[in-house]
Amino acid sequence: MLDLLRRIWLRKSAAIGLIVVLLIVLVALLAPLIAPEDPNRQDLMGRLQSPNWEHWLGTDSFGRDQLSRLIFGARISLMVGVVAVALAAFLGGAIGLLGGYYGGGIDNVLMRLIDVLMAFPTLLLAIVFLAMLGERLGGLSNIMVAVGVASTPHFARLVRGQVLSIKEQDFVEAARALGGSAGRLMVRHILVNSLSPVIVFATLRVATVILTEASLSFLGLGVPPPTPTWGGMVAEGTRFLQRAPWLSLIPGVAIMVTVLAFNLFGDGLRDALDPKLRGVGDVSAREY
Amino acid sequence: MWKYVLRRFLITVPTIFGVITLAFLMIRLAPGDPAELLLGDYVGISAEVLEDLRRKIGVDRPWYVQYLFYLRDFLTGDLGTSFRTGRPVLQEIVSQFPFTLMLAVAGVVFAVVMGVPTGVLAAMRRNSWLDYISTTLAMVWVSSPSFWFGILLIYVFAFLLGWFPVFGAGKGGNWGSLALHLVLPAIAVGARSAALITRISRSAMLDILSLDYIRTARAKGVVERLVVYKHALRNALIPIITVIGLDMAYLLSGTVIIETVFSRPGLGKYVIDGVYARDYSTVQGGIVVFAIFVLLVNLLVDLSYAVIDPRIRYA
Numbered sequence: 001m002l003d004l005l006r007r008i009w010l011r012k013s014a015a016i017g018l019i020v021v022l023l024i025v026l027v028a029l030l031a032p033l034i035a036p037e038d039p040n041r042q043d044l045m046g047r048l049q050s051p052n053w054e055h056w057l058g059t060d061s062f063g064r065d066q067l068s069r070l071i072f073g074a075r076i077s078l079m080v081g082v083v084a085v086a087l088a089a090f091l092g093g094a095i096g097l098l099g100g101y102y103g104g105g106i107d108n109v110l111m112r113l114i115d116v117l118m119a120f121p122t123l124l125l126a127i128v129f130l131a132m133l134g135e136r137l138g139g140l141s142n143i144m145v146a147v148g149v150a151s152t153p154h155f156a157r158l159v160r161g162q163v164l165s166i167k168e169q170d171f172v173e174a175a176r177a178l179g180g181s182a183g184r185l186m187v188r189h190i191l192v193n194s195l196s197p198v199i200v201f202a203t204l205r206v207a208t209v210i211l212t213e214a215s216l217s218f219l220g221l222g223v224p225p226p227t228p229t230w231g232g233m234v235a236e237g238t239r240f241l242q243r244a245p246w247l248s249l250i251p252g253v254a255i256m257v258t259v260l261a262f263n264l265f266g267d268g269l270r271d272a273l274d275p276k277l278r279g280v281g282d283v284s285a286r287e288y
Numbered sequence: 289m290w291k292y293v294l295r296r297f298l299i300t301v302p303t304i305f306g307v308i309t310l311a312f313l314m315i316r317l318a319p320g321d322p323a324e325l326l327l328g329d330y331v332g333i334s335a336e337v338l339e340d341l342r343r344k345i346g347v348d349r350p351w352y353v354q355y356l357f358y359l360r361d362f363l364t365g366d367l368g369t370s371f372r373t374g375r376p377v378l379q380e381i382v383s384q385f386p387f388t389l390m391l392a393v394a395g396v397v398f399a400v401v402m403g404v405p406t407g408v409l410a411a412m413r414r415n416s417w418l419d420y421i422s423t424t425l426a427m428v429w430v431s432s433p434s435f436w437f438g439i440l441l442i443y444v445f446a447f448l449l450g451w452f453p454v455f456g457a458g459k460g461g462n463w464g465s466l467a468l469h470l471v472l473p474a475i476a477v478g479a480r481s482a483a484l485i486t487r488i489s490r491s492a493m494l495d496i497l498s499l500d501y502i503r504t505a506r507a508k509g510v511v512e513r514l515v516v517y518k519h520a521l522r523n524a525l526i527p528i529i530t531v532i533g534l535d536m537a538y539l540l541s542g543t544v545i546i547e548t549v550f551s552r553p554g555l556g557k558y559v560i561d562g563v564y565a566r567d568y569s570t571v572q573g574g575i576v577v578f579a580i581f582v583l584l585v586n587l588l589v590d591l592s593y594a595v596i597d598p599r600i601r602y603a
Contacts (some may be wrong), residue, residue: 116306117581121541125560128575131563132318211433214547218435219560234436238549245443254438260431 007272014268018259022065028074029111035068048244057250057276064249069228076222076229077258080144080213081206087148088209088279092155093191099156100163101186110156117153120209123215125150130221139223147212151205158201162194196273204266207259214255230255298589302474307579310343312358315572316351323347330587345509367576370568372562376409384454387457388554390466391543394474396532399481399539404528406482413498422486427481435544436478438549445472455551473550477542481535489533492524533589537582538560 008014027034036056043063051058057066058269095114099107117125128147166172167190175189217221217231225232230251313339323332323341342348346357361368365376406426429437446454452472458465496502497520505515544556550559555574562570 009292009319025379092399107302112302112306113428115303117305117309118537120575120580121544121582123541123544123580124575125557127544128571130313131566131571132314134318195550207431214433215435218433219545219548220346221563231433231435234433238439241439241443242447249434249438249443252439255436256432258429259433260428263427288471 003176004272005089006263010267011268013264013273014124014272017264017266018217019269020257024074024258024261025078027050028078031071031075035065035071037065037068039064039068039072039228041065042065048240048247051246052085058244058246059217060233060247061240064106066233068228069233069236073228073230073233073254074250074258076227077213077255078148079140081210081262083144084148084151084209085202085205088151088205089155089198091126091154092157093151093198095156096159097186097191100160101167101182101190107160111160115270116154117150117158118135120150122150123212126212126216127219127221130216139227143222144200145215147209147216148213151209152213154203155198155201158197158224159191159194163190166190168195184253198286200270200273201268203262203269207266209260210255210259210262290595293591296587296590297308300583303583304580307583308359308362308576309355311579312355312573315568315573316354318568321347353468362576365508367573370540370562370570371567372565372570377569380570381573381577384543384553384555386480386559387552388540388543388547388556389471391473391477391552392536392540392547393591394470395481395539395542396476396536398474398478399485399535400532402478402482403485404489407528408516408524410486410490410491412516417516419490423490426483426486427442427477430487434476435545435549438473438546440518441472441476442550444570457552457554469550469552473546473552476549477527477539479545479570480542484531485528489524489528491525493520496520496524526593527591529596533586533592536585536589540578540582540585 008018010052038287041064043059045063046055046059047063049055049059049063054063055067057070060069095110099110120128126146128150130142131143133146163186167185172185172189175185177229180189213222214229214231214234217229218235219230219234222231223229233251234248234255237244237249240247318415320382321338323338323345324358337346346354349357365378367381370380373380402487406422410422413419442454446506447449453469458467458469502515502519505519506512510519543554544560546552547557548556549562555578557570559574562568562574
């Protein structure tokens, strides 16, 4: 672990990525302590203020402090990013593991299903899942499930590919000869050995999922107001783009910096874990 | 070659069938009674009227019967009727689709025109300031949300400089107006792809420029320009086209949101408006056409490999 951290540290861009990610996590965790105001406190007399000493990033159309909303918005982005990716890794991992290990009919059926899901752009798929869920889980959970399920096919493909190459190796054969059950072989031997690319892909995927969540919030399909979300803040700001451009532009910068940090950290992690994994990231970067 | 084309096409057919089925299931599993949704905000509707309406739109039958009717309608080009407008969904999609196609093609053109030369130049001048600036900008661009970038473009080029119109797609039939309305959305849609293509072009060119046959070409005195464009770039094109192809699905996904940012008509905006209004037949028809479009683009990309790299045809 220490060796891994040292190798990440040696790459300047990866180290910067890691530091920024940790900072954003810290900001999200400490939001109630460091935010100057309650993010939902309205002050209609002081609406649309430009950045000043009292409100460093100005106020929105309800007079709410933009900096406080930005700080609290980090919570939604990170939470959706991490939980949705964990869900996608779990579901996709299970599908990839079963398909890759058993092969034949099971694999065929699962992979055709994955093909079908991959025909839909991820954002569109997430929107349709959101429509399907309706009011069932409620706000934040809906988004996490919809984005998570929409990201599942990518993990399934990745894990299946890993399983196909690892299951042919001698140590798996040896474990089977010693009488290991299918479940034990899959989890203890194959899955554990295919984790590196999955971890790298998951890190990079957090970046993609944060963009998807921001897009959904921008479209008004994300966590409902008044909860502050970065995508929602960009959308609200567009109505005052000429008068108060910072309302839209600053939350966008926050999204960009967070996504960039995860991308840099993911790239560095990939190189540090195994230089042979080059290319894993390029897959993740291609859509959201 | 034709055998390859046919085989590749036949693989796509079951996936299209799967897409149509999945769209049916997704919409049927959505909450709410379609008949009640159709009536919208009318209150105090009697049970008989609701029952009658359910029979009329066919949702009173078991799901598998509904599915068979849905398949039959789909194959005959009937995608249902929009609850909102009362017009056939297919007719509406046909009128919206050209706008999305135009935006996607313009986005790809922008991405390729920006990405390939920048990547090639960065590779040829490795570790120069041009290389550093282009790779850094590409990383930043890959990480920025397209809707935000679209808003930034609107603010700078429409509000501050007044060079381009802000909203809509321009007047039909007036090519100048259509083109002028297309510039900013196309840049917003294509920016991320341009960044990706820059990165891939750079690394593909670097890989190839270090190969022996390039050294041979240089050693026998071939002009550098020819080495780069004829020997290297041509072979670097395969990974570049792969990325462009894979990226098309993302780019189409981008049109969904950019159409909303610029209030442009198009398939993406049509589906989003359908979601807002809970007009499920619109959403169903829209996503199926979207997915089929993505599958056809993937098919075209695969076929283009076969043209560029003859080894694939015989594999």
